[in-house]
Amino acid sequence: MSINTALTGLRAAQSQLDVISNNIANASTTGFKRSRAEFADVYASGVGFSGATSAGNGVTLAAISQQFDQGNLNYTNNSLDMAMSGEGMFIQRDGDVTTYTRSGAMQLDDDGFIISNQGASLMGYLADAQGNVQAELNPIRIDSAQQPPQATTDVQTQLNLDSESAVITSAFDPSNEQTFNYLTTVAVYDSLGRDYTMQQYFVKDADNSWRMYPRVDGTDVMGGGTPYVNVDFSADGQISGVASAGTGAVDVAAKNAVTLTIPTSITGAASTLAYEFNLTTTTQYGTDFSVSEVSQDGYTAGRLASLDVNDNGDILARYSNGRSALMAQIAIADFTNMQGLSPSGDSAWLETSSSGPALIGKPGTGTLGNIQAGALEESNVDTSEELVSLITAQRNYQANAKVIETAETVTQAILNLR
Numbered sequence: 001m002s003i004n005t006a007l008t009g010l011r012a013a014q015s016q017l018d019v020i021s022n023n024i025a026n027a028s029t030t031g032f033k034r035s036r037a038e039f040a041d042v043y044a045s046g047v048g049f050s051g052a053t054s055a056g057n058g059v060t061l062a063a064i065s066q067q068f069d070q071g072n073l074n075y076t077n078n079s080l081d082m083a084m085s086g087e088g089m090f091i092q093r094d095g096d097v098t099t100y101t102r103s104g105a106m107q108l109d110d111d112g113f114i115i116s117n118q119g120a121s122l123m124g125y126l127a128d129a130q131g132n133v134q135a136e137l138n139p140i141r142i143d144s145a146q147q148p149p150q151a152t153t154d155v156q157t158q159l160n161l162d163s164e165s166a167v168i169t170s171a172f173d174p175s176n177e178q179t180f181n182y183l184t185t186v187a188v189y190d191s192l193g194r195d196y197t198m199q200q201y202f203v204k205d206a207d208n209s210w211r212m213y214p215r216v217d218g219t220d221v222m223g224g225g226t227p228y229v230n231v232d233f234s235a236d237g238q239i240s241g242v243a244s245a246g247t248g249a250v251d252v253a254a255k256n257a258v259t260l261t262i263p264t265s266i267t268g269a270a271s272t273l274a275y276e277f278n279l280t281t282t283t284q285y286g287t288d289f290s291v292s293e294v295s296q297d298g299y300t301a302g303r304l305a306s307l308d309v310n311d312n313g314d315i316l317a318r319y320s321n322g323r324s325a326l327m328a329q330i331a332i333a334d335f336t337n338m339q340g341l342s343p344s345g346d347s348a349w350l351e352t353s354s355s356g357p358a359l360i361g362k363p364g365t366g367t368l369g370n371i372q373a374g375a376l377e378e379s380n381v382d383t384s385e386e387l388v389s390l391i392t393a394q395r396n397y398q399a400n401a402k403v404i405e406t407a408e409t410v411t412q413a414i415l416n417l418r
Contacts, residue, residue: 002407008058009400012039015061016393023381024390031071031103031347032379034386038063068338071102071380073372079307080106080114083377086369088332091360092120092348093139099348100333100341100358102377112142114315118346124313124330125362131326137360140315140328144304147319149193151273152298155186157200158281159291163237165204172203172213172228179203180213182289188216189298190273193321196262208233208240208284214249214260214277221262222246229258229277233284242279249277256280299323309373313363332368333358 019037026032040062073083082104084090089100099120106122109115114122121139128134165181173179182202187195201213211228213220220227226245234240242258244251249258257278267273275296302319309315313330335341340354351358363371 003404005056005058006400006403006407008042008060009403010397012037012059012061013393013397013400015064017390017397019064020386020390020393023386024383027379027381027383027386029347029379030105030376031101032381033066033068033071033102034379034381035064035066037061038065065339066341066343067380068102069380071377073375074378075375077374079309079374080108081374081376082106082309082330083372083375084332084369085372086367088334088363088368089349091123091137091331091333091358092116093123094118094120097350098123099344099350101346101348103347104371105376108142108144112144114140114142116346118348120348122330124315124328126328127326133326133329137331140330142304142307142315142317142327147302147304147321147323147325149189149191149301150298151191151271152188152275152296155188155198155275155277155296156281156293157184157186157277157279157291158293159184159283160287160289161202161204161210161233161282161284162289163208163233163284163286165289167204167206169205172201172211174199174201174213174215174218181210184291184294186294186296188273188275188296189300190267191271193300194267195300196267196273202231203228208235210284211245212279216262216266216273219266221260221266222248231279231282237283237285239279239282239284252276256282309371311364311370311372313371329362330371331360332363332371333360334368335359 016037019035023034039059042057042060084102089102090104092099092101103116105117106114123137124140125133125135126138161182168179168181170179180201180203184200186198188198189195196216199215203211203213205211210231212231213228215221223246228245229249230243230245231239232241239256242251242256244258249260251258255278257276259274259276262273264272299321302321302323304317305320306318307315308318315327315330316324317327318324335358336356337354340352340356341349342352344350361368363369
């Protein structure tokens, strides 16, 4: 009986060695989670036997459980390398099979899908053209097509005109700096993405009253004898009104803005360029002239330049024209019982009845962790700890082998009694 009991010990020690060797072999595997061999003693039960009289029948392997504690983060230069910081797993699909992983080594395939190094598609919520994230879970695909241009429709300017500036009475001449007080410029775009430089010349013609002369590529865009816009201010320096004086601008009531229409004869554009020029935040204080912001909403065509992923799993496409667009949001999953997941290889797991259904959500919501872009989660194997456990397993194996040797010696002594 002691030999059979020792055999169970040998099997247990061998199982422990197998688990430890697998941990050590995967010490550098991205997203790997170490395992732990768990054992239970064996007792034979029957009539006339009790715990007080039974020596036990050895040991059995109760379970091999995986430990899902956080691994260290290794920072890389790849924007599509992603690591989970906190609870949760990436969702990936290969055909009809959905698996879950902590390995975030991703790349783009030739169709634009974000895939793992094993070819499984990363799952998430796609965004529409307006940047609204959809509710349905889908493989994430990045559209690498050239971003089409957008014609300028709105120009915003935020500047201060010095109230102490001198009144200019001479006729406006853009080539003569003595005939205007200040000049600002902004690029505007037509429907084909071609850019033009819009100049705004500011001329003070009376207290709290200015004229703005808009020109595109040095050409008057308003025409007529009054090619300017009247800009008036109240006593507190706030803008009080904008009125069109020329034929090329239409006053936008109550908005302190004008709509400028630039004919194709000036720009050579495919269509007439028209946009709203807003001066709402323009002031006239007794401080130096300054331009805080000049912005417009048009842009030229752009090629996909890079992809960025933020903590919330938003995937932003950045284009060569300086624009960015939300493409998708990564979805992550958590489980009630992580140790109930079934390993499927390639640092991935399958959902089982023991794990419970996947609890899917967006990074940073509820108990779900955040995503660290440009990093990979290393294996959570502690090599020094595994080597100590290896020594212990070796000693256990040797001790059980010694039990068999001793039992054989005793048996031989009994046979030699005759």
